[in-house]
Amino acid sequence: MSRIGWVAALAVGFARLAVRAGAAEGAPSDLTRLEALIERQGRALSAQEARVADLERQNRDLQARLDALMARGAPHVPGGLATNAAAVQTAHAASPAPTAAASLLAFTKPNGFSVVPYGYFKFDAVHDSARTAFGDAAAYVLPHSLSGGGEEDLSFSARESRLGFAVTAPAHPRLRVTGRLEGDFYGDLANQDSYQFRLRLAYLDAAWGEGWSLRLGQDWDAFTSFHPKMLDAGILAGTGHLWGRRPQARLTKVTPLGDATRLVLKVAVENGYKNDVDNDGQQDSNASGLPQAVAQIALETRLLTRRDTLLSLAGLYGEERTRREPSADSYPVELVQLAARLPLANPFTLQGTLWAGQNLDAYYGGVLQGINLADGRAVSACGGWVEGVYDFSDRWSAALGYGIDNPSDGDLALATSRTLNERIYASLFYLVTANLMIGGEYALLRTEFKEEERVTDNRIQFSGQLSF
Numbered sequence: 182m183s184r185i186g187w188v189a190a191l192a193v194g195f196a197r198l199a200v201r202a203g204a205a206e207g208a209p210s211d212l213t214r215l216e217a218l219i220e221r222q223g224r225a226l227s228a229q230e231a232r233v234a235d236l237e238r239q240n241r242d243l244q245a246r247l248d249a250l251m252a253r254g255a256p257h258v259p260g261g262l263a264t265n266a267a268a269v270q271t272a273h274a275a276s277p278a279p280t281a282a283a284s285l286l287a288f289t290k291p292n293g294f295s296v297v298p299y300g301y302f303k304f305d306a307v308h309d310s311a312r313t314a315f316g317d318a319a320a321y322v323l324p325h326s327l328s329g330g331g332e333e334d335l336s337f338s339a340r341e342s343r344l345g346f347a348v349t350a351p352a353h354p355r356l357r358v359t360g361r362l363e364g365d366f367y368g369d370l371a372n373q374d375s376y377q378f379r380l381r382l383a384y385l386d387a388a389w390g391e392g393w394s395l396r397l398g399q400d401w402d403a404f405t406s407f408h409p410k411m412l413d414a415g416i417l418a419g420t421g422h423l424w425g426r427r428p429q430a431r432l433t434k435v436t437p438l439g440d441a442t443r444l445v446l447k448v449a450v451e452n453g454y455k456n457d458v459d460n461d462g463q464q465d466s467n468a469s470g471l472p473q474a475v476a477q478i479a480l481e482t483r484l485l486t487r488r489d490t491l492l493s494l495a496g497l498y499g500e501e502r503t504r505r506e507p508s509a510d511s512y513p514v515e516l517v518q519l520a521a522r523l524p525l526a527n528p529f530t531l532q533g534t535l536w537a538g539q540n541l542d543a544y545y546g547g548v549l550q551g552i553n554l555a556d557g558r559a560v561s562a563c564g565g566w567v568e569g570v571y572d573f574s575d576r577w578s579a580a581l582g583y584g585i586d587n588p589s590d591g592d593l594a595l596a597t598s599r600t601l602n603e604r605i606y607a608s609l610f611y612l613v614t615a616n617l618m619i620g621g622e623y624a625l626l627r628t629e630f631k632e633e634e635r636v637t638d639n640r641i642q643f644s645g646q647l648s649f
Contacts, residue, residue, distance in 0.1 A: 293351030300344040300363075301648040305412070309334040311638040313626065316373040317341075320419035321548055321602045322628040322636040336373050340366040341414045345382070360385045360398075367414070381426055392435035399428045402544065403449040403475040404495035406520055407532060409568050410580045411608050412622040412644045418545035420604045420626070421566035421584030423518065423536060425544050428452045429475075441483040449475045453499050453514060455543040458552045465501035465552070466514075466543070473499030473514060488524040495520070501540060501552065508557030514540045533567035533582075547588045548599035548628070555594040562588040580608040596632035603627050618646045 287297040305317050312328040313319040317338040345363030361382050368377025384398025405424045408416050416422055431449035438444055453466035453473040466473065479493035499514035516538035523531045540559035542551030547562035568582030585603040593600060606624035613619060626638040 295349040297347045297349075298345070299347065299649065301342065301646050303339060303341045303343070303644060303646040305336075305338045305341065305414070306643045307334075307336050307338070308641045309638050310640075311636050313638055313640070315370050315415075318367070318370065318415035318418070319413060319624075319626065319638075319640060320415050320545065321599055322626050322638045324597050324628075324630050324633045324636060326633060327597060328636075338373060340373075340376055342366060343381070355389055357388045358385065359388075392433075392437070394433045394435075396429070396431040396433070399426055400431070401426050402451065402497075403429065403431050403447045404477050404497060404516070404518055406477070406479060406491060406493055407522055409532075409566060409582055409584070410570050410578075410610075411582070411606060412620050412642050413606075413624070413640075417566050417582075417584040417604065419548045419586055420602050421564040421586050422534065423516070423541065423544040423546050425455070427454060439482075441489075443481045445477075445479040445481065447475075447477045447479075451475055453501070453543050456501060456551060458501075458554060459503040459505040459509070461504050463504075465503055465512075466499060468502040468504060469500040469511060470502075471500050473497060484523075486524040486527050488527075488530070489522075490524060491520070491522040493520045494518070497538070497544075503552065503554065508552075508554045510557055512540050512552050512559040514538075514543070514551075514559075516541060516544070516546070528572045530570045531567070532570070533565060535563075535565040537561075537563040546586065548586050548602040550588055550593065550599060553592055553594050556592075558592055560588050560592040562586060576612045578610045580606075580610075582606055590631065593631050596630070598631040599628055600631050601627075601629040616648050618644075618648070620644050620646075 287295055289295050307317050307319075309316075309319070310333050312323045312332075312334045314321055314323055316334060317336045317340065343363065343365045345361065348360040348362075350358035350360075361384055363382040364378055364380050366376045366378055368379040369375035380399065382398075382400055384396055384400045386394055386396045388394040402423075402425050408424065409422060411417070416424065418424070429449045429451040431447060434446045436444045436446075450472040451474075454464040456465045457463065458465055461468075475495070475497045477493055477495035479491060481489045481491050484490045495516075495518045497514065497516035497518075500511055501514060502511045503509055516536060518534055518536035520534040521532065525531055536546070538546065539561040540551040541547050541562060542549045542560075546564070547560045550560045550562075552558075553560055564584070564586040566582060566584035568580055570578065570580045572578045583603070583605050585601070587601055588599065590600050604624050604626045606622060608620060608622040610618060610620040620643070622640075622642040622644075624638075624640040624642075626640060627635060629635045
């Protein structure tokens, strides 16, 4: 019995004793009324106790739903504390975190694991005035000598449609364990007509103590905190935005510095794959025998609005090795990046990055050029992007941005080597319902080459997306 129940029982008991004593002294009518009043108070206390128990049950249910939502949303908004690069996806309109409605699809296995499916269906229609690599996920414009004579391109695609599962392990007194599995159909990026399944995310995450967590598996690169908000699935790859998803072991520490301020430190070792420049059948990063080391320090705080301002500094170092002539050698992979997301007013956010480094093609830097085998040197590059996002209402929002990637001309040898790549874009998004989005995007892409004529592409895109 609860404390309220014990108090009610004692009150009723004392009242009955008082009634009996009063009856012995000859005042039955008043004592009878007093006894009835106390009986009503006892019933009221019992009802209150039942109501408290019901509220506690509702609170437990709400906490369970919140845990499920946090398990799904953490990667795409660094968990409310931005401890995760994926959050990465909140800024990218085509990569939203699973919606709250998805909690209705959750189910619990007999062993206590909670599983929440999520994803979306996405249709893209894109018209380019010049051919691009890679069509429905544009990175750069092809030179005339490699475009096959084509001056325009039209593509319809549903390859970015996505399916994922967020998993929460049974409660443990010292660890909170979650996991995620997610994929899409960009397994063969260069072929627009190919729908090969591709693993995007597959990791487990264990959190403990005062802000510590360990992530093991495939996730967004640890230096990436957010993406541009745009419809193009390439999200400025090769045009100033560095990103990737790869297997890694990441340690994160979140340190509160106040009611609305946090310091987030991430260190990770990653597999730097995606390159085989010398075509020897082995990834150049694997051939080095060393992982890529990544570190990021980020400050999250409230400045001008109720939304978090994010400032971060990140660095990366690794090594790639080629075994075949003409340049069998080791080449460093280096990166320094500054990133900022600044909510300047309730409806307006300014965000972007600046970076410099070398041999960054695995991260879509250097316009996807990392090693110059002819001269035996790594390709240095610098770049970044800036974007303004304005929310007109709960349904309408727009983004205007610019990205640039500028490799060092002296590090490039081929006539078709890309010496500059830039893009200006404007995007408009409309939520027809809470789960159905339609949008349009215009982009002007310009790619310059070492010894060929500069090529410009006017790109128009329409997209429809249903999230669940």
